[in-house]
Amino acid sequence: MRYLKKISNKLVLIWMILFSIHAYSIEQKIEISDIKLDFKEGHYFVSYSQSITLLSEAKEALSKGIPFKFLVTAKISQKNKYGLNSLILYKIFYFQLKYKSLLQKYMVSDMNDQKSYFSNIDDAIMRLSYIEKWDIGPSNNLKEGTLELKAKLDKKYLPKALQINFNKKSWDVESEITKYEIGKLN
Amino acid sequence: MRYVITTVAFIGIALLILLAKSLSNAELVSSDTFRLLLIFNIVFVCALIVLITIQIAKLLQNVKKEILGSRLTMRLVLSFATVVIIPVTIVYLVSVSFLTKSIESWFNVQVESALQGGLSLGQKTLDILLKDIELKSKSLAYSIGAAEESSTTEILNDLREKFSIQEAVIFDSNSKILNVSGDYNTLPLPALPKQEDLIRASEGFFGKIEEVDGKIFMKAYVPIPSKELIKSEKIIQITQPIPESISDIALSVESVYEDYQTLAYSRSSLKIIYTMTLTLVLLLAILSAVAASFVISRRISKPISLLAEATRQIAKGKYNKTIPENSRDELGLLVMSFNSMTMKLNDATKSSQKSRERLEIARAFLDKILTNLSSGVIVIDKDGVIKLHNITASKIIEFKKIDMTNIKFTNDISKNKIYEPIIQKINRIILAKKIVKEQSFEFNTNNKNNEEIIRVQITPLKREKNISYILVIDDITELTKGQRNQAWSEIARRLAHEIKNPLTPIQLSAERIEHKLKDKLSNEDLIMLRKSTATIVNQVFALKTMVNEFSEYSRPPERKIKAFNLFELFENIIELYQATKIKIILKATNNKISIKADENKIRQVIINLIENAKDGLIKENKPELIINITDDNKWITFIIKDNGMGISEELMGRIFEPYVTSKKNGTGLGLAIVNKIIEEHSGIIEIMKNKVKGTCVSVRLPKL
Structure with missing residues (x-):
């Protein structure tokens, strides 16, 4: 017991360090899934699910009125006869998450600038969990190709001081490049 | 180096400007670029530190090696650096402090409370307005609900106008528009309500405030009560904009509040960034100043170093040293004056060198003349000190040393006392100081029984107040002879x-x-x-x-030169004396000694010498004559030695003079003729007494 008492302080310290590492390891990120690509009237439409995870620091920044503007990039490429990827379609859109202090609500603007208001941030994030039929542009109906989707927090719209904050991880909210192989679409 | 520093300074300034701009203008420099710029600046500062460290190391090395100008450069660098570092550091510390305080001063409780109050006021106003809409919408819903269905439209229009509502729309549970009331000349057609709004409204009332295109709208959803006391299936939607005066102010307060919150949130980052930027500015300023101080110090110290180096070279005697004139300032003027001085010094030195060379040539020429002069020359100053003399003089007077310059002209200078009378007479003449013109005298001496006649000519040489005497001493013995x-x-x-x-x-x-x-x-x-x-x-x-x-x-000199064997000639002559009682011994290095001479004359010489020896051997019991012939590279020498009565001391000095003889019947011309023949053959004849007894005659003839 004496020994335990002696090392208790050290154990607490180790526990704190491990907890901090664990806490830090919970990354804020965007996960894209369930991608669906529709071809209709000469246009491609993308639908997908996304799960946005924000750390408390980001949530606090949001609650202070700092707008979060997310950039979604969609690229359709196809291998040419030389085996190289040629870009067929490229489209971006922004959606925004912002706390309106006057209204005391979180405002979500979608790709069509349709605004929705939510009392809490989770509901607001939930609103962005499914993007439906995003027109990414006109094209031929491709027999094969690859759709690449990537969503990220566009830091250039953050206040300058936060943009150049040296704790870079705090504002690195982004997804992996998620690929979707295009087969024959009907 | 200066180009490097200038370039580095420009880069540094450019980087700093970009860094400063990036803090304020998001469009010009992105956050990634800012980081890049920051890294560039840090790398740049590190590069400057390395550059300056190298320069300091070099400077210290130069100081250690005691290279001219390095100490001055170091002092100047230290001075410049001190002058820059102290004020810049003070400014930096004050700026950081001021900046920190300024940033903190933005965020005080009063401002935050005021903004919070303003925002709350806005929110309360909106709440009141929403409450008002709630009352109006409920009143409208009850009125419509209580009225006949046929008069719904009329009541809706009346009450909408009465309550000053912008738009009122009645939906059924499927969001189907049943009635509308509004000024659709100015308004767009009503938007369909969201399903969740209708669901919420079914609870009794649902109101919401939305911002659309910079304007705030209130929307209220109230179910219309039914007469059948069953659950209402109709919902009235009231849309009412907030008055612009209130909306603008509220939105403005919100915007300011959000800005304030944003700033407050990022204040620590701001402090770090500004402090870092200021630190970089400080470092760049100090390092650039130190780097520039190297250039300036070198520029200042260079002409001084060059001057010092040139002075050192001049001290070593290199007068052609000039320094490049690069500036028009005081230093430039100094360099110009120095160059002018060295040029003149160089010209003067060259001129002096030429004069010295001429003098040296003249002196060498004079020395050569004096050395080769058959007369002895001595220059004596007024105090009787020898200032110059030639070898001939030292030979004639038989100086104790070869060089007697700067030695008093006294009896002590000569090894031979016979010259004392001459020296004394010269001194008497000189010390009398009465000599005005050239004066000469002759002196007869008997040097080792040889009569010597020496003629001395004294010429005074006046130069300003000094007077010197030139003594020309000639051994005129041979001339007289x-x-x-x-x-x-x-x-x-x-x-x-x-x-x-x-x-x-x-x-x-x-x-x-x-x-x-x-x-x-x-x-x-x-x-x-x-x-x-x-x-x-x-x-x-x-x-x-x-x-x-x-x-x-x-007779006039007339010779018939031909080669003959001297040994054979001696043998032939000795045969003539075989009948006498004189024992003649002939020795030679070999029996073929070839010589080019007039054989008859040489024969006459040999016979004459043998005859003389024979005369001296008359009274000798064991008369003996030894003839030794030697041959070296230059000379053929024959020595005739007898053991006869020899020659008296008195005659020895004058033995080759005509009519000098010890014989009663002699003419005294024999040895004179022998001497003449030997002289005609460029030879040397010497007569000396033997150590024990008799006479020894040595004749040396050159090998032609």
């Missing part, structure tokens, strides 16, 4: 001419007298006559011999 010989030759020639002519008639007359009278005279008289005529004939013969010798002595 020559003159004497010439005089004797002339006398001999005349005597021979005058005496030889009457000798033959005298001889013939005497013989004729004898012949004529021999038969007429008695025996006694005949004997006396014959004796007398014999005496006359003998004396005539003697006179003829003497006259022939005179003729020989006075």
